[in-house]
Amino acid sequence: MIHKYKLNGYGVVLDVCSGAVYCVDDVTYDILDYLEDSVEENIDKSIIERLNGKYSDREIREAYDELYSAFKGGLIFSKDRCKDEVGSELLNSPIKAMCINISHDCNMSCEYCFASKGDFGCTRELMTFDTAKKCIDFLVVNSQGRRNLEVEFFGGEPLMAFDTVKKTVEYARGLEEKYNKNFRFTITTNGILLDDDKINFINKEMSTVVLSLDGRKEINDKMRKTLGDQGTYDRIIPKFKRLVELRGGENYYIRGTFTKNNLDFSEDILHIYNLGFNKISVEPVVGEEYTDYTIDKDDLGDVLREYEKLLKIVYDMKKRGSNIDFYRFNIDLKRSPCAIKRLKGCSCGNEFIAVVPNGDIFPCHQFVGEEKFTMGNVNAGTFNGELKKAFSEMNMYKKSKCSECWARMFCGGGCNANNVHYTGDIKKPYSLLCEIEKKRIECALMLNVALSEQRT
Amino acid sequence: MAHLKIVNGSDLIRCTAEGGCGECQVSCQSAVKTSSAVANQKCENKAEKSKAE
Ligand code: SF4
Numbered sequence: 426m427i428h429k430y431k432l433n434g435y436g437v438v439l440d441v442c443s444g445a446v447y448c449v450d451d452v453t454y455d456i457l458d459y460l461e462d463s464v465e466e467n468i469d470k471s472i473i474e475r476l477n478g479k480y481s482d483r484e485i486r487e488a489y490d491e492l493y494s495a496f497k498g499g500l501i502f503s504k505d506r507c508k509d510e511v512g513s514e515l516l517n518s519p520i521k522a523m524c525i526n527i528s529h530d531c532n533m534s535c536e537y538c539f540a541s542k543g544d545f546g547c548t549r550e551l552m553t554f555d556t557a558k559k560c561i562d563f564l565v566v567n568s569q570g571r572r573n574l575e576v577e578f579f580g581g582e583p584l585m586a587f588d589t590v591k592k593t594v595e596y597a598r599g600l601e602e603k604y605n606k607n608f609r610f611t612i613t614t615n616g617i618l619l620d621d622d623k624i625n626f627i628n629k630e631m632s633t634v635v636l637s638l639d640g641r642k643e644i645n646d647k648m649r650k651t652l653g654d655q656g657t658y659d660r661i662i663p664k665f666k667r668l669v670e671l672r673g674g675e676n677y678y679i680r681g682t683f684t685k686n687n688l689d690f691s692e693d694i695l696h697i698y699n700l701g702f703n704k705i706s707v708e709p710v711v712g713e714e715y716t717d718y719t720i721d722k723d724d725l726g727d728v729l730r731e732y733e734k735l736l737k738i739v740y741d742m743k744k745r746g747s748n749i750d751f752y753r754f755n756i757d758l759k760r761s762p763c764a765i766k767r768l769k770g771c772s773c774g775n776e777f778i779a780v781v782p783n784g785d786i787f788p789c790h791q792f793v794g795e796e797k798f799t800m801g802n803v804n805a806g807t808f809n810g811e812l813k814k815a816f817s818e819m820n821m822y823k824k825s826k827c828s829e830c831w832a833r834m835f836c837g838g839g840c841n842a843n844n845v846h847y848t849g850d851i852k853k854p855y856s857l858l859c860e861i862e863k864k865r866i867e868c869a870l871m872l873n874v875a876l877s878e879q880r881t
Numbered sequence: 882m883a884h885l886k887i888v889n890g891s892d893l894i895r896c897t898a899e900g901g902c903g904e905c906q907v908s909c910q911s912a913v914k915t916s917s918a919v920a921n922q923k924c925e926n927k928a929e930k931s932k933a934e
Contacts, residue, residue: 438885445887487883487884570903609906758889762905777907840909
């Protein structure tokens, strides 16, 4: 299976199963219209006849011969060998990552917050240090065979429980040598409570920081408000700048959300860049029911066009040497993950879990509060291995639409929580998000193609 | 080749034979938080190798 498209004047061909990516000229692009899943040694005369008015006989034959040698080398129309060869490895894996919802409370009140104003629809609560310790112990015990462990401090607003964050990090560091583990901590914050002490601790201990900001002041302040209904832009920008500067501009993301209010979100990304932040992730708002700001299928055309517009902007900037890094366009083909990783896709409930202040365990932060997805409790020492097994089996081949999709090796089969929430079936991806994801992958591959052309 | 330029080779075929080590970052496809989506992941082995080089 191949996928081909043109973007910004580049013809791009992805060989889905091998992962090979090509930049092709027009004649090759057009020949591919007449090839289904193989390339014969000798060109079918009807192909030449159909393309003759457009290209010379020699051009067509040359391009065809190149396609044939790629085919012989197994790099175009390659077969899906993964299913047979790595299928057996797609089973239960050790739990190696945990989202600790250290605070089910928030000092902001964002219109679109999926955590329902910080409390995830439950009571406002901060996690005790005792429970946080049990989280770390749980991870150490259940991560047999894995050295690198990830802990994400999430909320609500995790800085509201910063003492517990600090103590938890110190506790975990104290276990690293004994158990041969390497903890990587990350934190997501709205920035309101940042001060120099917190910034220094974060910059010393957190391998990644996610800073929430939506972009232009009027866009940010319309959705991201304090409890007193004030905009937050002016308060957080200086703090984010200081944090990023003190960490040398590395390993952070400014994380924004776009809604119906800013379908021109490329402006927000540029705004964030012009503030001095080059690592930017801006994602569509997803909501369970349609609201006046939720992206719906009527917006899809605008959203896809905006990604293309953004691609042109990012491409031009990169050509001029800019270091802009837009998360969704950032696919590093040289260091891409192995097939098993791609086939597993979403790690939730299997390698990754979320724990809330009372110790309850969920497959991920997006399932928090849903009783039928409660996996156990770290304080009670309970864990539902059957539910974990069910999640571990949720790989791409179980999702019929995904196993036929050209984007599968980059998308990994979507977000399991979104599937459950939007289609009611974990195996069925939500088509609106599929279209958005496919466009972003096309953009990211085109950037790889264009920038490699520039280098040659 | 003049008509067909490869930007990256048959990465997935090579990886299929080797199998996964499981040490890379977990993936979160929704990108709500700090984990990467599969497309943005970086292979831990390749990272180690390039550091060593
Ligand atoms: S979730 Fe959608 S885009 Fe992703 S692999 Fe499945 S069908 Fe394709």
